[in-house]
Amino acid sequence: MRGIERVYAGILNQEYTLESAQPLTFHSDYYRDESTxxxxxxxxxxxxRFFGDTEDKRIEARCNGRRIDLKDEIRRRFRLGDDIDELYRRINTDKMISGAIDxxxxxxxxxxxPWETTLCFIVSQFNxxxxxxxIxxxxxxxxxxxxxxxxGKVFHTFPQADVIRELKVDDIMRCGAGFRARYIRSAAEYCTDNIDLNRLNGRSYEDIKSELMQxxxxxxxxADCIAxxxxxxxxxFPIDVWIKRTVERMYFNGKARRVREIHDFARERWGDTAGFAQQYIFWYGRNVMDRYNRSASQSSM
DNA sequence: ACCCAGGCGGGCG
DNA sequence: CGCCCGCATGGG
Incomplete structure (x- = not known):
């Protein structure tokens, strides 16, 4: 572990990013005390390692061996090439979401x-x-x-689909996956028999989503989480119970709406930046809005 | 003991 | 279609 790469990240809060139920939250370790x-x-x-405040973040990274371009990996992983000010301008449509953004x-x-994301979000359902x-x-x-x-500390690579497909469902069950074990294995089969997920990279959002839903x-x-x-x-714009609840409260006066209607609403309002808006609404809904009608005692993280 | 959790597939009207 | 149900499991 030598060769430290320094990356200027600009606007970044690593705690919100790494604790907000994204794949890195599920399969990696973030040490809050060490900002690592x-x-x-x-x-x-x-x-x-993360240094500086949210407006002016710097990252120092290192890795074992030299098989990756570390700077590129960090910039890509955190999408540092995005113009985040522009993203904020585009999703900041009203007072409600502006509270979440702030x-x-x-x-x-x-x-x-893609494969890691698929497995993680299959595991996430009803969990x-x-x-x-x-798990x-x-x-x-x-x-x-x-x-x-x-x-000499031991780590493990993320098991690829061709490895998972050879397992018995019971092997996956023993990891605590429950009824999702069957889904995990069938996903591995689909991703080795029918399609290499990486081949979807250049395709349209609609194509990617409908392929994933096979x-x-x-x-x-x-499917939306993976996209x-x-x-x-x-x-x-992935719609889970929190998004549904929160969007209904923020924009529909608390009245129930169908998932279909919420998709339409999000597309109209935030267009091709809806997913960025979604992460803010999701995290705001879970941590703030929820206090209105729950005991706010079982955050279960 | 009970309730819940970043849903999904199948079955019903 | 739209709605409703069961589903494995472990933590609060």
Missing amino acids: LVYVTGRSIVEA RYRGMRVTLNE NVKRIRG VRKIIDNFGEEIYGPD IEGVGDKV LMGFGRFEA
Whole structure:
């Protein structure tokens, strides 16, 4: 672990970014006290430290070996090439969302490997963050390849689809995946028999989403999460219970709306930056709006 | 003991 | 279609 790369990140808050239920939240470790993220990408172990405040963030990163362009990896992972001021201008349509933007300023929507994103969000369904982390961790530790960090510490690569497909459903069940184990295995089969997900990279959002929804266990919401965080498509607007609840409260006077209507609303209002808006509404809804009608005691992270 | 969790597929009217 | 139900599991 030598060769520190310094990257200027501009506007970035790593805590909001790394704790807001994105794939890195599920399969990596962020040490808040040390402002340090440790994650595996491919066969590389990346350690990134964050310095400075949200308006002027700097990152110092290092990794084992030299098989990746570390600077490029960091810039790509956190989408530092995006003009975030422009993104804020485009999603800042009203007083409601502007509260969310102000509160979580610097939160980035990360870019992740499509397969890793698929597995993580299949695990996320009808589940809570703590358990998602535990299940994903066990799948990685049980089925990933061993690689070695500093001081001989053992890490594991993220098990690829061709490895998962050879497992018995019971093997995945033993990781605590429950009824999702079947989905995980069928996703692995689909991604090796029918399509290499990486081939979807150049395709339209609609194509990507409909292809993903061919996978058993990937529905409307998970497909949008993968399009958003696995393919970087900001047209995607994943609608989970929090988004639905929060959008209904913010924009529909608390009246129930169908998922279809909320998709239409988001597309009209935020267009091809809807996914960026979604992350702010999601995190704001979970942490702030929710206090109106819940005991606010079971945040379950 | 009970409730809930970044949903999904299948079955019903 | 739109709605409703069960689903594995562990933490609060």
